[in-house]
Amino acid sequence: MTLIERTSGGGQTAAPASGDARRGRRRGSAAWLGLAGLGTLLAVMEIVPRVGLVSSKYFPPTSRIAEALAAEVTDQAFWVALGDTLKGWALGLLIATVAGAALGVLIGAVPLLREYTASTIEFLRPIPSVALIPLAVLLFGTDIRSTLLLVVYASFWQVLVQVLYGVQDVDPVADETARSYGLSTIARVRYVLWPTALPYVMTGVRLAAAVALVLAITAELVIGAPGLGARIAVAQTSNAVPDMYALVTVTGLLGVLVNLGARAVERRTLAWHQSVRGEVAA
Amino acid sequence: MRRLITRLAVAAALIAASAACGSSSPSTGTGGSNQVDNVKVGVIPIVDVAPIYLGKEKGFFSNRKINLTLESGQGGAAIVPGVVSGQFQFGFSNVTSLMIAQTQGVPLKGVANGNNSTGKDGEDFGAVVVKGDSPIQSAKDLAGKKVAVNTLKNIGDTSVRASVRKAGGDPSTVEFVEIAFAQMPAALDAGQVDAAWVVEPSLAAVKAAGGRIIASNFVDVAPDLTVALYFTSEKLLADNPDLVKRFQEAMQESLTYADAHPDEVRKVLSTYTKIDAATLSTLVLPKWPAQPNRASLEELAKLGQQDGLFTKAPDLDKLLP
Structure with missing residues (x-):
């Protein structure tokens, strides 16, 4: 929420109009190239099973998958599953972001705390979330809380570690200046530490958003928590191959949307920051 | 990978069973006469569990004041720990997995038959x-x-x-x-x-x-092998034997009904699986006798021990309903 406020605050430092146009053009051609690449991929996936390089039974051509997808979107249960997945993703990401940012600022700002937790964080961070599946099942069975546990665990570290880096990046001169002007601790966090850390936070959130989606679907697939993953699992055990790929396609599309969304949020939130403005100048 | 998860799950289940079990079983009130029990059953979305879906549809469970929710824990990795920790009241599992769990000291008890082989060579499921x-x-x-x-x-x-x-x-x-x-x-x-x-x-x-x-x-x-069972935790059996008994009766009715109505089984399969219609009509269905075949399980236990699946012989008296 602070992020949104920040956007309106930083909005006045908009890029020059000519730069905007140039950026627009470049982004436009990149988008065309991207679409062309996707089109080629789809065409290859249509042709390869058709000419018999792989069996169309186990790897159906694009058109067959599209057909299954069309049938899928008319099924209300599909939308419920999609909603469940998005709910698990969004809630998990929100919890991880808030917790990661809050703890990151706290730990990063107190050197003693940083030393004290460094090895613990390095120990816990590489533990794959998937290894916690038995624990999740034991605690929460197959409902959404199992998904949340895995999602939060995986995405929390992404945010936390980025915030820790960000906090360490604070310009000591700026901090000293703020101190000598008598800014309170809270004010220094708000005006010195947070703006410095924000680009890192946004990177963390962007990484976490993708990881959260992967884990949400993994949890559903393996545990059977309600959502797209569980639907993929049912299609798989039923040998409904085109349906399975249709659902996999949906998860891929979700991933693209999540990434686009995260980038858009990042760009808006950091419109004032040189990492975003710098793109224009270059 | 799946097996590793299952093992970890069983280990975790053991710990939880001895320490903080029964944290949140919402339904296990002591079976008052008017009270409806909410029962969650961990199943796998496969052909074998068609009777419980059919039985639910036919009202065999609601008749007995059981409000049934079927949770299709994929692959079954979630089912045993789910039942032991009280997230599910009952679960469905193949008998060898149950025997392995039992010899490892997981407190489980079979309550109803799951499914059997057809017993016909060349025409089994x-x-x-x-x-x-x-x-x-x-x-x-x-x-x-x-x-x-x-x-x-x-x-x-x-x-x-x-x-x-x-x-x-x-x-x-x-x-x-x-x-x-x-x-x-x-x-x-x-x-x-x-x-x-x-x-x-x-x-x-x-x-x-x-x-x-x-x-x-x-x-x-074995000529008539019992392949899977519905089971519960020893805790639920001790806390609410009445519920276990009602579930057992409903399950037996469901099994008998399913065994006698293969067409309805094929129909109910289309509700919880995505098997296409053409395949549905050609599927070989398992047999669903109301009672497990003990002799066949003794044979399976013997083979399992021979293959080193268990360190000691499973106690079928304790495991079977």
């Missing part, structure tokens, strides 16, 4: 299959070959060994690899494995692709 042009003609030829099973050290490899032994081959030279049922038709087609133990609906897919059945491994273990 599970079979060892090869590609149509494979030189393998019988289970005897599997010696030295690569055979796919869904889980290693479980009912699949034990029963396939029984087939090899029965056909006069040497089961110790069979190389088992772990592949999910759904991927077996493709693995077989691509030649990644020489043979595969598949169950429906993958069996139908293999047959449609020209595959050949070389053995009915369940039939080779």
